[in-house]
Amino acid sequence: xxxxxxxxxxxxxxxxxxxxxxxxxxxxxxxxxxxxxxxxxxxxxxxxxxxxxxxxxxxxxxxxxxxxxxxxxxxxxxxxxxxxxxxxxxxxxxxxxxxxxxxxxxxxxxxxxxxxxxxxxxxxxxxxxxxxxxxxxxxxxxxxxxxxxxxxxxxxxxxxxxxxxxxxxxxxxxxxxxxxxxxxxxxxxxxxxxxxxxxxxxxxxxxxxxxxxxxxxxxxxxxxxxxxxxxxxxxxxxxxxxxxxxxxxxxxxxxxxxxxxxxxxxxxxxxxxxxxxxxxxxxxxxxxxxxxxxxxxxxxxxxxxxxxxxxxxxxxxxxxxxxxxxxxxxxxxxxxxxxxxxxxxxxxxxxxxxxxxxxxxxxxxxxxxxxxxxxxxxxxxxxxx
Numbered sequence: 001x002x003x004x005x006x007x008x009x010x011x012x013x014x015x016x017x018x019x020x021x022x023x024x025x026x027x028x029x030x031x032x033x034x035x036x037x038x039x040x041x042x043x044x045x046x047x048x049x050x051x052x053x054x055x056x057x058x059x060x061x062x063x064x065x066x067x068x069x070x071x072x073x074x075x076x077x078x079x080x081x082x083x084x085x086x087x088x089x090x091x092x093x094x095x096x097x098x099x100x101x102x103x104x105x106x107x108x109x110x111x112x113x114x115x116x117x118x119x120x121x122x123x124x125x126x127x128x129x130x131x132x133x134x135x136x137x138x139x140x141x142x143x144x145x146x147x148x149x150x151x152x153x154x155x156x157x158x159x160x161x162x163x164x165x166x167x168x169x170x171x172x173x174x175x176x177x178x179x180x181x182x183x184x185x186x187x188x189x190x191x192x193x194x195x196x197x198x199x200x201x202x203x204x205x206x207x208x209x210x211x212x213x214x215x216x217x218x219x220x221x222x223x224x225x226x227x228x229x230x231x232x233x234x235x236x237x238x239x240x241x242x243x244x245x246x247x248x249x250x251x252x253x254x255x256x257x258x259x260x261x262x263x264x265x266x267x268x269x270x271x272x273x274x275x276x277x278x279x280x281x282x283x284x285x286x287x288x289x290x291x292x293x294x295x296x297x298x299x300x301x302x303x304x305x306x307x308x309x310x311x312x313x314x315x316x317x318x319x320x321x322x323x324x325x326x327x328x329x330x331x332x333x334x335x336x337x338x339x340x341x342x343x344x345x346x347x348x349x350x351x352x353x354x355x356x357x358x359x360x361x362x363x364x365x366x367x368x369x370x371x372x373x374x375x376x377x378x379x380x381x382x383x384x385x
Contacts, residue, residue, distance in 0.1 A: 007055045008193045015188045017155040017181040018043035018085075021111050022051065023188075024159025025083050027196055030109070031057040032082040034071035036064055036090060039123040040179040041113035044085040065090040069097035072108045076101075077235065078227050081163055081201075085111040087179075088121060091130055092137070098172055099138030100237045102260055105214065105222070107166035107201065109159070111175040113182040116367035126179035127367030128290055128341035134174050135319050141257050143264035145271060146174040146319040148289040152186045158316070164199040165271065169263055170221050176318065178341070180291040180370060208232070212242040214259075221263055264320060273316040274325060282311030284383050285329055287350060288339040289315040291370055296339045296363075299376035308384045321349045330357035335383035339363045339376055359383060 008027045015023065022044045025033075033048045045061070052059045058075075062068040065086055072082035086094055091112045101108060114130045116122030134146045145165050149155040158175055166173040204211040204223040208230035215222050225231040238246040239253045264271065279285055284303075288296050293314040303310045315322065330336060336354055338347040338361070347362040354360050363379045365371050
């Protein structure tokens, strides 16, 4: 399905990443936003607050982040594409209801504009230290989809992609951007509506009385039930059956947990999006995501001038982690190097998957500014010895 042209600001614009995220959500068909102001994500909410009245959308500033996450879940079950944004402490507060969204298999999007932490940390400066929290921030077992834009253009495009993934797999999806990308202003090209492909919600074709809100038989991803059309259903964060009724036993728990996990695991090859360059004959491969994938470019170029065979992988999708690809490359290259603005959160996944088949190095940074390319270059030279 194509986007509705009256909602899309077609053409070239000069936008920061936060405003681009808001425009991407609008282009994806988002019509409900609930959030609470927090630096450095507030510009997303501000843009939505100005734009939604023009397109028939609903914007609500909630009393806190817990309520914001609950509100977008309710709006999604009410039939709307819904979204929120936050950063740092707000992301922590949202994690309980984020898990509720996973258990309820609710399509929605949450943008986290990362800053330096822990606690209040560096509200106005960048970080990438929420990545493991994105994966395991809520309690229980589950799988997650998380995307990481490296520019305002990607902020626009990945907002659309996040909504498409959330509708396709009936799950909350995270966009893990950062203060640099959020406040970076660059040219953003918004294509005509007819060129924007959208995934719309799958609703049951069964009549009221025959359909269940969590029906899995004969479906890869269960269709949802529309509100206001005669369907009666119950939804709860408790372990439940296909009707949504609480069932408190080990058998139902196993079915619930495996269902919400397997629907992602079965489709990892389709979900994972990597951008590879010069990996076929590389001796050293750099891995990064978000702003760090841009910062490492001068170091890679310099290393190539020195005759070092360096390839790179930009992880557009960070979660699910590209385990299969890392295992393939670990048996072929001399070293894998992860560059990230934290003390090694995604690196540990790379190291685990490499399983000792090659050298693994971390170029870390505690946040507050981006890496010095000289430090990245030195890591490449060290690995090449």
